[in-house]
Amino acid sequence: xxxxxxxxxxxxxxxxxxxxxxxxxxxxxxxxxxxxxxxxxxxxxxxxxxxxxxxxxxxxxxxxxxxxxxxxxxxxxxxxxxxxxxxxxxxxxxxxxxxxxxxxxxxxxxxxxxxxxxxxxxxxxxxxxxxxxxxxxxxxxxxxxxxxxxxxxxxxxxxxxxxxxxxxxxxxxxxxxxxxxxxxxxxxxxxxxxxxxxxxxxxxxxxxxxxxxxxxxxxxxxxxxxxxxxxxxxxxxxxxxxxxxxxxxxxxxxxxxxxxxxxxxxxxxxxxxxxxxxxxxxxxxxxxxxxxxxxxxxxxxxxxxxxxxxxxxxxxxx
Numbered sequence: 001x002x003x004x005x006x007x008x009x010x011x012x013x014x015x016x017x018x019x020x021x022x023x024x025x026x027x028x029x030x031x032x033x034x035x036x037x038x039x040x041x042x043x044x045x046x047x048x049x050x051x052x053x054x055x056x057x058x059x060x061x062x063x064x065x066x067x068x069x070x071x072x073x074x075x076x077x078x079x080x081x082x083x084x085x086x087x088x089x090x091x092x093x094x095x096x097x098x099x100x101x102x103x104x105x106x107x108x109x110x111x112x113x114x115x116x117x118x119x120x121x122x123x124x125x126x127x128x129x130x131x132x133x134x135x136x137x138x139x140x141x142x143x144x145x146x147x148x149x150x151x152x153x154x155x156x157x158x159x160x161x162x163x164x165x166x167x168x169x170x171x172x173x174x175x176x177x178x179x180x181x182x183x184x185x186x187x188x189x190x191x192x193x194x195x196x197x198x199x200x201x202x203x204x205x206x207x208x209x210x211x212x213x214x215x216x217x218x219x220x221x222x223x224x225x226x227x228x229x230x231x232x233x234x235x236x237x238x239x240x241x242x243x244x245x246x247x248x249x250x251x252x253x254x255x256x257x258x259x260x261x262x263x264x265x266x267x268x269x270x271x272x273x274x275x276x277x278x279x280x281x282x283x284x285x286x287x288x289x290x291x292x293x294x295x296x297x298x299x300x301x302x303x304x305x306x307x308x309x310x311x312x313x314x315x316x317x318x
Contacts, residue, residue: 004109005034006102006180007085011075013041015093016050018225023054025096031103033089036062037079042069047093073192073200080183080191088183088190090201094225095177101221105180108157108215115159116185116212117205120178120221121145127227144173145216160214166266168209169251172202177222181208193250198243203250210256238281238289245274245296268302275300279308283315290316 008026012019019038026036036058040048048066055062067078080088089105091097101120108118121142148167149158168174179201181190190208192200208214248271257263275297282293294309 002113004087004106004113005085006087006089006106007035007037007079007083007183008033008089008091008102009076009079009083010036010038010091010093011041011072011079012038012043012047012051012093013069013075014043014045015047016043016045018094019047019050020054022091022093022096023051023058025098026060026091027058028099029097029102030100031106032060033102034061034085035083036060037083038062038064038093039075039079040064040066041071041075042067071194071197071200073196074194076200077191077194080189083183086183087180089180091177091222094227096223096225097177098221098223100219101178104156104217104219104221108217109180111157112159112213112215114212115215116181116208117174118180118215118217119145119174120217121219122175122178122222122224123220124224124226127225141173141175142218146218149216149218156218158216158218160216162260164214165206165209165257165260166263168202168206169248169263169266169270172199172205174201174205175222175224176201177224178217179205185211196243196247196250198240199247202244203247206247206251207254207256210260238278238284241274241278241281245271245278248274271300272302276305276308279312283312283318287316 010019010022023038026033038051040051048064051064055064063082065078065082067075076090087109089102104120105118109115144167145160148160148164150161183190190204192204196203248267251257252267252271257267279293279297282290290312294312297309298304
């Protein structure tokens with residue numbers, strides 16, 4: 001069995017209130033990673049300084065890299081290119097690992113060495129009063145993952161079946177801070193598409209699902225912290241809707257689903273649905289965005305509901 005090494009990658013932007021908690025959670029691992037890379041994405045606060053001072057006391061080889069603000073995808077890519085380990089474990093700067101997370105990622109890789117992605121369950125913690133609608137609407141990612149597992153027994157490490165590809169097209173339920181993947185596959189680095197500012201993890205996970213097997217670790221491996229900086233308001237919802245549509249277009253244009261006709265059909269359905277979501281939120285961005293959303297809706301809607309377009313323009317007046 002080949003020996004693997006694991007690099008933890010933490011992208012950080014203005015994360016001075018969270019970065020030490022994330023770094024401490026890496027140090028508390030029962031199975032320490034082989035390296036730790038923090039990339040400061042043009043922060044204007046003390047993020048880089050805190051990461052550097054923390055690195056001095058680290059028992060893990062640690063590097064703090066800096067770049068001009070470029071977004072999450074480019075930030076993670078810089079760390080992936082700089083890493084020397086065989087596998088990359090992601091951790092967002094405002095999240096944290098549970099103590100046995102790396103140990104179980106390592107165990108899963110030893111059981112399924114050819115897999116293209118390993119991920120754990122997660123739990124959420126709210127640090128602001130979240131709207132009831134957001135708390136209720138947030139899905140149970142663990143139950144979504146279990147629907148697509150090959151094994152029906154009580155195993156902790158579970159291979160996923162081929163239905164996961166179509167499921168991920170419909171929405172990402174893989175917690176980014178719970179995910180690990182090989183640094184390179186087939187001789188090419190496993191990189192995010194850095195043209196994306198939102199949903200870059202969703203696009204990557206769909207690509208990895210199309211390339212090979214995914215493995216789910218049925219135990220909480222990370223804590224996702226919800227706070228004022230990452231809650232969704234109407235304007236952010238529009239940006240996210242536009243980004244998801246762009247990801248779906250990208251998947252179609254890259255021909256990622258060429259060998260899976262069922263997933264290809266599902267993709268066309270999702271483009272239609274997402275264009276309607278975009279039309280709903282576009283009025284928050286003004287007249288030009290609403291006109292553009294109408295054009296997009298007419299391009300992708302399988303059965304256009306013409307009344308939705310005048311309703312969108314009426315919302316401009318609200």
